[in-house]
Structure formats: C-alpha cells, structure tokens
Amino acid sequence: MKEVRTLYVDHGEEGVRLDRWFKRRWPHLNHIQIQKLTRSGQIRVDGARAKPDTRLSAGSQVRVPPLPDAPPPREKGQIDPREAAYARSLVIYEDEEVLALNKPAGLAVQGGTKTSKHVDRLLSAWGEGTQRPKLVHRLDRDTSGVLVLGKTPVAAAKLGLAFAKRKARKVYWAIVAGFPKPGEGVIDLPLIKKGVGDREMVVPAEPGEERAEAAETEFVTVTRAGPRAAWMALWPHTGRTHQLRAHMLAMGHPILGDPKYNTELSRELSGGLKLQLHARRLVLPHPSRGMLALEAPISPELEAGFARFGFDVHEADPDPFAGRKGR
Incomplete structure (x- = not known):
C-alpha cells in the first residue's frame, strides 16, 4: 500500500488496542514496525498522535500511512x-x-x-x-x-x-x-x-x-x-x-x-x-x-x-x- 488512507473503527472493535487493530488488517506487520510508525506520528487517531497500546473507540478515524507490502506467500516446503x-x-x-x-x-x-x-x-x-x-x-x-x-x-x-x-x-x-x-x-x-x-x-x-x-x-x-x-x-x-x-x-x-x-x-x-x-x-x-x-x-x-x-x-x-x- 503506497497511499495514505483514513479508516474508521467499527462498532465491534470498540476498546481494541491500536497495534492489534493494525495486526488484524495487515498481519505481515510486526510490533517494531507499528511502534516506529506511531512514534514518528505517521499513524494518528482522530488527528492526534497515538501509542501502540491506545484503546480505540467506535467511529474513530485512523490515519494509515503507506505500509510495506506483504511478502509473497511461501510455497509449501520452501525454506528460508x-x-x-x-x-x-x-x-x-x-x-x-x-x-x-x-x-x-x-x-x-x-x-x-x-x-x-x-x-x-x-x-x-x-x-x-x-x-x-x-x-x-x-x-x-x-x-x-x-x-x-x-x-x-x-x-x-x-x-x-x-x-x-x-x-x-x-x-x-x-x-x-x-x-x-x-x-x-x-x-x-x-x-x-x-x-x-x-x-x-x-x-x-x-x-x-x-x-x-x-x-x-x-x-x-x-x-x-x-x-x-x-x-x-x-x-x-x-x-x-x-x-x-x-x-x-x-x-x-x-x-x-x-x-x-x-x-x-x-x-x-x-x-x-x-x-x-x-x-x-x-x-x-x-x-x-x-x-x-x-x-x-x-x-x-x-x-x-x-x-x-x-x-x-x-x-x-x-x-x-x-x-x-x-x-
């Protein structure tokens, strides 16, 4: 994903931590990547800086910056x-x-x-x-x-x-x-x-x-x-x-x-x-x-x-x- 987007928090996501909200949508992101994006202010909630453990409210706006692409799925049996x-x-x-x-x-x-x-x-x-x-x-x-x-x-x-x-x-x-x-x-x-x-x-x-x-x-x-x-x-x-x-x-x-x-x-x-x-x-x-x-x-x-x-x-x-x- 190369563009900045604004997404809204669903009612069923009331109280979910910000980092977990991101992991649900982009599971290839790790905790360190999310932490860097929040610390630099690239991720914002309702226009304000937020921490990874910020609890989200239903209807809140989350600024989602450009994210790294997910790696291609590894073929069965393939080793790193x-x-x-x-x-x-x-x-x-x-x-x-x-x-x-x-x-x-x-x-x-x-x-x-x-x-x-x-x-x-x-x-x-x-x-x-x-x-x-x-x-x-x-x-x-x-x-x-x-x-x-x-x-x-x-x-x-x-x-x-x-x-x-x-x-x-x-x-x-x-x-x-x-x-x-x-x-x-x-x-x-x-x-x-x-x-x-x-x-x-x-x-x-x-x-x-x-x-x-x-x-x-x-x-x-x-x-x-x-x-x-x-x-x-x-x-x-x-x-x-x-x-x-x-x-x-x-x-x-x-x-x-x-x-x-x-x-x-x-x-x-x-x-x-x-x-x-x-x-x-x-x-x-x-x-x-x-x-x-x-x-x-x-x-x-x-x-x-x-x-x-x-x-x-x-x-x-x-x-x-x-x-x-x-x-």
Missing part, C-alpha cells in the same frame, strides 16, 4: 535462507550425482506427526523436483554421522541398490558399557519389534518367531577405558531399525547415553552423555565411477564421551574392517 545455509553447512561431499551430509544428533531424517524440522525438509536448499536430492538410507534421530543422498533419480536408484545388495560398508563408532569379550566378532541375532512396558522396542526374537528379521553386526574393539567402557567399531551387515543399539544391549554392553536400550550400569556410566553412536565412515560404489569413501568428523556428543574416557580419535584405524569379507 538461514535454513538453507544451515543445510549446506552439513555437507561433507558433493558432486553432480552424490551429496553426503554429516547429520547432527537430534535431527530426524524424515518428518512425522510432531517433527517439523528434519533433513528431508532441508533438502529444499538444493531445489525442488528433479533438483531435489533423494534419501537412499536412514539414520536414527539421535545417531550422528554420514548420510548419503542421490542428486538425480538415476544416482539415487544406484546408491539405493548398493545398500540393498550390501555393497556399502558402514562403520559406526560407539562407546559401550564394559569390555566386550571376545573383542571382535559377528553378532548374528534376529530381531523383532515388540511392546515392552509402555514403549515399542526392538528385541532378540525367539527361534521360529513370526515377523522376526535377520540381523547381523560385525564388531571390533578399538580401545578401552579399563573395565568401565570400550570404544568399538560396528559394521551392520543388515539395516534393521535400532539394530546396533539392540545388538549391543543383547551382548550385555549397551551403548552409553541410550535412553531406550540400557541397563542400570550403562545409565550410571552415561552420567548425562547423549547417545554415543556415530556413523563415522561409509564406503560404497559411486553411481558412475569408482568407489566413494565418505567420513564424518565426530559429533559434539561423541567428543564429550571421548573426553570423559580419554579416547583419542587418532587411535582408530580409518577402516578397521578393511580386508574382511563381511557377510
């Missing part, structure tokens, strides 16, 4: 520049076909009923339609680390196939309670979702139990902090929900900071730590050339665990499973 910058700050690798992010702990990969901020929404930073990167695998909300996406439909299909055919080697770092013996091996333990108390959990399945899913995890102990805790590298050969968390609990060495899969000892050792699980490294075929080796710097949450137990990131072999056949 700050969110786009945040999304791009997570990038650890990008080319014309592949995008890899270091997903922070606490950020969901996809939205839900009560989840409005998630990776899938942030992908609008790269555009919509065919320009929008496609998710090809998942990480739990509280797990940080490498998340890879396809930037074209063909690339996404090829990356997804690499996961489906177990051609992707995923290396997670975790701090667990106690000192696992043996220090390396393979856990082959089917899992099943069940109601446990008032929550749904993934638990070991009984032999022959319907709905059970095969689950296999290879593990290597990197180092330990005496008998209290161990830093482990985990390679899930299958991709079941909460697989690593459930398998480590079944071994008697739950991941520290886990609010769901824990024991009295692990809760005591955690002492305020967040989930100590990080997708450190991902090696898989590039959609069109060679192999990709992606690595995510450890999260602040895992850094806190390393500091507590005296672990040093440089102690680990970059790929402790190199040379192993896997399953």
Whole structure:
C-alpha cells in the first residue's frame, strides 16, 4: 500500500488496542514496525498522535500511512535462507550425482506427526523436483554421522541398490558399557519389534518367531577405558531399525547415553552423555565411477564421551574392517 488512507473503527472493535487493530488488517506487520510508525506520528487517531497500546473507540478515524507490502506467500516446503545455509553447512561431499551430509544428533531424517524440522525438509536448499536430492538410507534421530543422498533419480536408484545388495560398508563408532569379550566378532541375532512396558522396542526374537528379521553386526574393539567402557567399531551387515543399539544391549554392553536400550550400569556410566553412536565412515560404489569413501568428523556428543574416557580419535584405524569379507 503506497497511499495514505483514513479508516474508521467499527462498532465491534470498540476498546481494541491500536497495534492489534493494525495486526488484524495487515498481519505481515510486526510490533517494531507499528511502534516506529506511531512514534514518528505517521499513524494518528482522530488527528492526534497515538501509542501502540491506545484503546480505540467506535467511529474513530485512523490515519494509515503507506505500509510495506506483504511478502509473497511461501510455497509449501520452501525454506528460508538461514535454513538453507544451515543445510549446506552439513555437507561433507558433493558432486553432480552424490551429496553426503554429516547429520547432527537430534535431527530426524524424515518428518512425522510432531517433527517439523528434519533433513528431508532441508533438502529444499538444493531445489525442488528433479533438483531435489533423494534419501537412499536412514539414520536414527539421535545417531550422528554420514548420510548419503542421490542428486538425480538415476544416482539415487544406484546408491539405493548398493545398500540393498550390501555393497556399502558402514562403520559406526560407539562407546559401550564394559569390555566386550571376545573383542571382535559377528553378532548374528534376529530381531523383532515388540511392546515392552509402555514403549515399542526392538528385541532378540525367539527361534521360529513370526515377523522376526535377520540381523547381523560385525564388531571390533578399538580401545578401552579399563573395565568401565570400550570404544568399538560396528559394521551392520543388515539395516534393521535400532539394530546396533539392540545388538549391543543383547551382548550385555549397551551403548552409553541410550535412553531406550540400557541397563542400570550403562545409565550410571552415561552420567548425562547423549547417545554415543556415530556413523563415522561409509564406503560404497559411486553411481558412475569408482568407489566413494565418505567420513564424518565426530559429533559434539561423541567428543564429550571421548573426553570423559580419554579416547583419542587418532587411535582408530580409518577402516578397521578393511580386508574382511563381511557377510
């Protein structure tokens, strides 16, 4: 609106504050803008200066100065520049076909009923339609680390196939309670979702139990902090929900900071730590050339665990499973 207008207060608006009267008509105006317009005398009531909290009377004349235009309505799913910058700050690798992010702990990969901020929404930073990167695998909300996406439909299909055919080697770092013996091996333990108390959990399945899913995890102990805790590298050969968390609990060495899969000892050792699980490294075929080796710097949450137990990131072999056949 570029011209000065005079509007009259309706009978139904008797006693309404001036600033609220403006907000009803021009909701894009904020309190600071209205305050500046009243302080400078551009907004007047019955010819006199007024304050934002002035109560209006029916029939009063309100001088309305030129107002800034309302911004165009944001398209569904569109994100603002700050969110786009945040999304791009997570990038650890990008080319014309592949995008890899270091997903922070606490950020969901996809939205839900009560989840409005998630990776899938942030992908609008790269555009919509065919320009929008496609998710090809998942990480739990509280797990940080490498998340890879396809930037074209063909690339996404090829990356997804690499996961489906177990051609992707995923290396997670975790701090667990106690000192696992043996220090390396393979856990082959089917899992099943069940109601446990008032929550749904993934638990070991009984032999022959319907709905059970095969689950296999290879593990290597990197180092330990005496008998209290161990830093482990985990390679899930299958991709079941909460697989690593459930398998480590079944071994008697739950991941520290886990609010769901824990024991009295692990809760005591955690002492305020967040989930100590990080997708450190991902090696898989590039959609069109060679192999990709992606690595995510450890999260602040895992850094806190390393500091507590005296672990040093440089102690680990970059790929402790190199040379192993896997399953």
